[in-house]
Amino acid sequence: MDIEKIIKSGVLSQEAYPAEELPYRIKLDANENPYPLSPSLKRLIFERLESVSLNRYPAPGSPGLKAAFSRYYGVDEEMVLIGNGSDELIQILMTAVGASSPCSILFPTPTFAMYGISGLNAGHRTVGVPLSDELDLDTEAMCAAIADLQPSLIFLSYPNNPTGRCFDRGGxxxxxxxxxxxxxxxxxxxxxxxxxFLHDLDRWDNLVILRTLSKVGLAALRLGILIGHPSLVHQLNKVRLPYNVNIFSQIVGGLFVEHSEKFLESADRIIADRKWLSDELMSIEGITPYPSDANFILFGCVTGKDEVYAQLIDRGVLIKDFTSPAILRECMRVTVGTTEENREFIETLKDIL
Ligand SMILES: Cc1ncc(COP(=O)(O)O)c(C=O)c1O
Known part of the structure; x- marks a missing residue:
């Protein structure tokens, strides 16, 4: 068998997503929420799970959850699609588009890696438009690429991962x-x-919004929500696998909507700690944090970055390192952890430097 004659070139050209995790004491590399659920929320979850029929398939299309999220976001049910994480929703979009050939997928770079990976896997042409030197959206270059390529899909991470800021709304x-x-x-x-942009869906019928529960403390559930025009959601439902969201996630997702204030309590704490972390990074010579609207901070380390990263790993502090593109060559990204984790990260970094 000649596997290269069977598999798409877009798949052959990629490395598999790294599955191996480095050993760690403090995990600040994946933009997760560091806080576990409260005992009362956990109890609520276990109570609900008692009635689950594990011998039955979960409801196809997650109808209960779809209704709950449509109320939560104030949109029609026909505008909502529930996915196995927003990663799956990105993949569903990639699978569905392609009326024109070649089909182009456009996004600024650097950005969330799955836009490129999923696009290539689907056999599309993926085009990255570099951010400006200030890591802002280059709107002129994006509009020129749109005029040139007529992309079927454009992805804008808002705020952008890994740079941290929300792009300018006007752009x-x-x-x-x-x-x-x-x-x-x-x-x-x-x-x-x-x-x-949730309140702007009436203004543009080509606007699609992605949300996830992964950053509010429920990453293990794998629950993403797409909100878009009913005619789009109708087509995407043909691509979605029938039982894409398991029963456990459907139930806990429903509890999130019922008790969202409780689930979202940690966000305020993370926002406050982000400011502390950013101020501390700013005070260290040779370290330049970029402004962040997210639960992570990108920072430049002008000298010996590779050595600093290696020593952080040696001491069990896991953050995200970048070797490409060139604009990130001197950068690392740290997730805002618990107050204690942030303090320990800063002390370790200062000690290394
Ligand atoms: C911008 C962005 N979108 C989507 C995701 C993936 O979300 P999910 O866990 O729902 O697949 C991430 C994960 O880090 C992300 O940074």
Whole structure:
């Protein structure tokens, strides 16, 4: 068998997502929420789970959850699609688009890796438009690429992972105006930015919003929510696997909507700790934190970055290192952890430097 004659070139050209985890004491590499659920929320979950029929398939299309999230976001049920994490929703979008050939997928770079990975896996042409030197959206370059390529899908992480800031709203509006394809505003970190395009769905029928429960303390559930035009959601439902969301996640997702205030309590704490962490990073010579609207901070380390990263790992402090693209070569990204974890990270970093 000649596997290279069977598998798409976009798949062959990639490395598998790294599955191996480095050993750690403090895990600040994956933009997770550091706080476990309260005992009362855990009790509530276990009570609800008692009635689950594990011998039955979960409800296809997660109808209960779809209704709950449509009320929660104040949109029609026909506008909501529930996914196995927003990763799956990105993959569903990639699978569905492609009326034109070649089909282009556009996003600024650097950004969330799955836009590129999923696009290549689906056999699309993926095009990254570099951010400006200030790590801002280059709206002119984005609009020129839109005019040139007529992309079927544009992804904008808002705030952007890994750079941390929300792009300028006016720039995104220009992109929405300029594009005849779908513009996906990925609001994975909206609970830390307080900014959203959710109230703009009436203005653009090509606007699609992605949300996730992963950053509010429920990453293990794998629950993502897509909100978009009913005609789009209708088509995407044909691509969605029938039982894409397991019963456990459907039940806990429902509890999130019922008790969202409790689930979201940790966000305020993370926002306050982000400020502390950023101020501390700023005070260290040779370290330059970038402003952040998310639950992580990108920072530059002008000298010996590779050695600093290696020593952090040696001491059990796991953060995210970047070797590419060039603009991130001197950068690392740290997730805002618990107050104690942040303090320990800063002390370890100062000690290394
Ligand atoms: C911008 C962005 N979108 C989506 C995701 C993935 O979310 P989920 O866990 O719901 O698949 C991430 C994860 O880090 C992200 O940074």
């Amino acid at each position: 995104i509006e220009r992109i929405l105006e300029a594009s005849s394809g779908l513009v996906v505003v990925d609001e994975a970190y909206c609970n830390f930015s307080g900014k959203t």
